[in-house]
Amino acid sequence: MESNGSRKPLPRLLVYFGRYRGRALAALAMMAAVSALTVVFLFLVNKLIDDALGAGASGTLTGFGKSPRAAAPLIAWLQRGYAAMRSAADHAGLPARLAVPLLLLATLVAKNVCSYFSEFALNGIGIAMVRDLRNDAYRQLLRKSARFYSQASTGDLLSRMLSDVEQIQSAFGTRLADFAQGVLTILLVLVYAFSLNPGLAFGVFVIAPIVLLPIVDNTRRLGKAAFSSRERIGGIGALLSETLRGHRVIKTYGVEEFEADRFAEANDRYFRVTRRTIRLQALNSPLMEVLAGIGLVGLFAYAGGQIEQGRMTVGGLVSFLAAIMMLYKPLKDVTKTNMALQIALSSARRIFELVDSETEIADKPDAVDLGAFSRAIRYEDVSFRYGDDWVLRNLDLTIRRGETVAIVGPSGAGKTTLVNLLPRLYDPTEGRITLDGVDLKDATLASLRRQIGIVTQDTILFDTSARENVAYGRPDAPEEAVRAAAAAAFADEFVDRLPEGYETRVGEDAGRLSGGQKQRLAIARALYKDAPILILDEATSQLDSESEALVSRALANLMEGRTTLVIAHRLSTVRRADRILVLDRGRLAESGTHAELLTRNGLYRRLHDMQFFVEKDEAAEARP
Ligand SMILES: Nc1ncnc2c1ncn2[C@@H]1O[C@H](COP(=O)(O)OP(=O)(O)O)[C@@H](O)[C@H]1O
Ligand SMILES: [Mg+2]
Numbered sequence: 001m002e003s004n005g006s007r008k009p010l011p012r013l014l015v016y017f018g019r020y021r022g023r024a025l026a027a028l029a030m031m032a033a034v035s036a037l038t039v040v041f042l043f044l045v046n047k048l049i050d051d052a053l054g055a056g057a058s059g060t061l062t063g064f065g066k067s068p069r070a071a072a073p074l075i076a077w078l079q080r081g082y083a084a085m086r087s088a089a090d091h092a093g094l095p096a097r098l099a100v101p102l103l104l105l106a107t108l109v110a111k112n113v114c115s116y117f118s119e120f121a122l123n124g125i126g127i128a129m130v131r132d133l134r135n136d137a138y139r140q141l142l143r144k145s146a147r148f149y150s151q152a153s154t155g156d157l158l159s160r161m162l163s164d165v166e167q168i169q170s171a172f173g174t175r176l177a178d179f180a181q182g183v184l185t186i187l188l189v190l191v192y193a194f195s196l197n198p199g200l201a202f203g204v205f206v207i208a209p210i211v212l213l214p215i216v217d218n219t220r221r222l223g224k225a226a227f228s229s230r231e232r233i234g235g236i237g238a239l240l241s242e243t244l245r246g247h248r249v250i251k252t253y254g255v256e257e258f259e260a261d262r263f264a265e266a267n268d269r270y271f272r273v274t275r276r277t278i279r280l281q282a283l284n285s286p287l288m289e290v291l292a293g294i295g296l297v298g299l300f301a302y303a304g305g306q307i308e309q310g311r312m313t314v315g316g317l318v319s320f321l322a323a324i325m326m327l328y329k330p331l332k333d334v335t336k337t338n339m340a341l342q343i344a345l346s347s348a349r350r351i352f353e354l355v356d357s358e359t360e361i362a363d364k365p366d367a368v369d370l371g372a373f374s375r376a377i378r379y380e381d382v383s384f385r386y387g388d389d390w391v392l393r394n395l396d397l398t399i400r401r402g403e404t405v406a407i408v409g410p411s412g413a414g415k416t417t418l419v420n421l422l423p424r425l426y427d428p429t430e431g432r433i434t435l436d437g438v439d440l441k442d443a444t445l446a447s448l449r450r451q452i453g454i455v456t457q458d459t460i461l462f463d464t465s466a467r468e469n470v471a472y473g474r475p476d477a478p479e480e481a482v483r484a485a486a487a488a489a490f491a492d493e494f495v496d497r498l499p500e501g502y503e504t505r506v507g508e509d510a511g512r513l514s515g516g517q518k519q520r521l522a523i524a525r526a527l528y529k530d531a532p533i534l535i536l537d538e539a540t541s542q543l544d545s546e547s548e549a550l551v552s553r554a555l556a557n558l559m560e561g562r563t564t565l566v567i568a569h570r571l572s573t574v575r576r577a578d579r580i581l582v583l584d585r586g587r588l589a590e591s592g593t594h595a596e597l598l599t600r601n602g603l604y605r606r607l608h609d610m611q612f613f614v615e616k617d618e619a620a621e622a623r624p
Contacts (some may be wrong), residue, residue: 009348016132017172020125027125028180030118035184037111038326039192042319043078044104046196050315051086052100072195119177126173130165137161137355145361146425147386160354164347171344179337182330189330193323197312200320203302208295215288218280225277232270239266361424363444370447373532373563375436376400377422382431384417384586391417392586395431401532404564406577408607413583415567419535422565423452453526453562455555457538459518466495467502470524482528489524489554491517516547523554534559536566571613580604 017024089099138161144152193201243250243259250259303320306312379397383390391414399405407415420426421433424440433440440448461469470485471477482502486492494517498504506513506521513521519539526534539555540548552570559566568574575594582590582597582604589603597604607613 009345009352012352013129013168013172013344013348016129017125019132020128023121023125027118027121027177030114030121031177031181031184033114034111034118034181035188037107037114038185039074039188040078041104041107041111042189042192042323042326043075043082044100044107045322046313046315046319047082048100048104048315049318050313052096074191074195115181118181122177122180123173126169126171126176129172130169133168133351134161134165137165137351140355140359143359143362144357145359146420147360148357150386157354160350164350167347168344168351171340175337175340175344178333182333182337185330186327186334189323189326193320196316196320196323197303197306200299200303200306200312203299204324207298211291211295215284215291218284218287222277222280222284225273225280229270229273229277232266232273236263236266236270239263361427361445364442366442367444368438368442368447370435370438370443370451373435373451374401377533377563378434378437379418379421380432380434382421382428382433384414384421384426384429386417386426390586392421392428395588397581397588399563399565401563402561403579404559404566404577406574406580407565407567407583408569408574408580408604408613409583409589410607412585414586415583416537418583419537419565419567422533422535423449423454451531452533452535453529453531453558454535454537455519455522455526455539455558457541459515459522461506461513461518461521464505465500465503466491466498466506466521469506469521470502470528472525472528477528485524485528486521488527488557489520490550491520491524491554495521514547516543516551519543519547519551520554523551523558527558532562534562534564534566536564536568538567538569541569569612569614571608574613582607 085103086096086099089096094102141157141161190201190205193205239262243263250256303312303317307314307317377399379395382392382395382397384392395418407418409415417426421428422440424445427441435443435448435451462472466486467477467479467482468475470482470491479502483492486495486502494513495502495504498506498512504512506518519542523539536555536559540551543551548570552572555573566573566577574580578593579591580594580597581588582602584603590597590600592600598608
């Protein structure tokens with residue numbers, strides 16, 4: 001399963017996402033609000049300390065030092081809003097120590113309300129995308145050829161349709177939400193931090209990462225050392241297993257000393273690498289603490305100076321530190337996104353691979369509609385193979401309208417394959433099949449398959465009601481028509497006795513129906529479809545003789561007036577056929593009527609004499 005489209009999954013996923021862009025924009029607006037409210041929250045922390053708790057320079061409402069002119073636009077704007085709120089609180093007689101915490105609480109609540117809506121909206125897009133994608137994939141799946149189904153692994157299909165699709169949901173729901181929210185918050189909080197105190201922000205966000213580089217470097221070297229340490233222990237393992245396998249050689253060559261040296265050398269290499277790992281590990285946390293200490297000392301020294309010079313307040317410093325902490329989660333979320341996206345893309349690739357895989361049997365662009373079957377089906381020099389071995393060879397065959405043609409032959413002769421070519425479950429590898437002179441490959445699949453009813457040996461019923469199984473695919477079928485089909489298939493009396501009659505679910509509990517009953521429902525289904533061409537593939541071979549009798553009568557009703565291809569073991573069926581085809585290892589060995597073939601002394605005669613055919617239901621045969 002490979003195709004060009006599946007290598008470019010992102011644009012195709014975006015098409016699915018794009019259907020919900022209105023909702024995505026709404027979610028984005030909500031996220032912007034969340035980030036903005038985070039900044040308002042940080043600003044109020046500042047005010048809580050300076051203004052409400054009175055740590056700020058007395059008499060200054062600004063809290064940003066003695067020169068409010070220097071305040072950045074963002075701060076000035078927040079300041080104006082805050083001043084308005086404060087004076088409103090003053091009018092209401094609410095002191096700052098109550099008003100500011102209440103404002104903080106209101107901000108917190110508003111922020112979380114927005115966060116609720118944005119998360120709900122984006123995750124909603126994720127599941128909607130998954131629903132659409134899964135529907136599309138299933139639609140494509142239904143169009144795959146019989147060959148696809150016989151080769152596909154159920155586990156693989158399930159994992160593509162279920163867990164791969166799920167991965168996309170999480171990437172385009174949760175992860176995308178976290179990413180967008182993270183980016184917005186990082187940007188706004190950085191703007192706030194730089195507005196609050198550019199020097200301090202520069203120190204923390206530009207200089208500090210440089211100071212912390214040694215830690216990054218140490219961690220990287222630690223990873224490398226740990227890796228080669230694992231490699232070395234692998235080397236020791238290899239030596240050991242060699243010794244175990246080769247101990248006899250070692251002994252007879254008397255090379256114990258040599259091997260011991262070799263081992264000691266490998267062991268020593270492991271020792272050295274591991275010692276390096278331990279050293280780097282031991283260095284990590286002290287290094288971190290010392291460097292963090294240096295950073296903090298620098299920060300407080302600088303901040304202290306700023307506060308002393310009246311460029312910043314204590315509240316400003318606390319708010320700044322809070323801003324740094326607020327960055328932790330968004331940064332983590334943003335860095336996780338790439339991984340999630342990669343996983344989602346590889347899942348998407350697997351789904352699109354499935355969707356795009358060749359549908360080998362499909363309508364040609366100029367396919368014609370077959371009219372009602374009126375003259376003949378013709379196999380013209382048809383050969384077929386599934387893989388390397390030919391299963392059918394150079395078959396020529398004409399079946400006229402109204403004929404009943406029996407196909408007999410040893411198991412594996414190719415009988416099922418022969419009839420499967422008619423509804424185009426497979427196409428002939430060579431040669432062609434025509435219906436009323438039209439090559440099946442030039443006809444639409446729908447107009448071809450509409451004309452064919454099939455009853456096979458293993459009955460497939462769906463997990464729905466008896467009525468829905470009979471009128472399969474036609475939910476608004478009239479009750480009488482369903483009953484008539486069931487009656488002709490001798491299914492009505494047992495269906496009526498089911499707990500809920502025709503509304504009883506039959507598929508979910510296979511044990512509720514006997515093999516013969518299931519088969520009669522399948523026959524009712526074919527009767528209801530009322531197709532002019534009928535394929536019966538050993539429809540009675542799995543049944544005991546009692547149910548076989550009823551099923552045979554049902555089949556007789558079904559065959560009435562139709563063109564039938566019947567693969568059978570029952571002598572009665574075979575004998576009644578207008579013509580019998582004897583298939584042997586993919587070739588048409590003989591054909592003719594029962595009497596003709598018996599006199600010919602060929603394969604048919606041999607099968608007949610070996611009692612290949614069963615004839616235990618002569619009683620049923622005696623009936624019309
Ligand atoms: N889906 C398939 N893939 C590969 N080989 C198959 C498939 N179906 C049938 N065959 C092989 O084709 C041959 C004919 O099978 P089939 O038409 O089922 O024979 P019959 O119905 O006469 O018993 C057998 O050798 C069988 O193993
Ligand atoms: Mg078969």
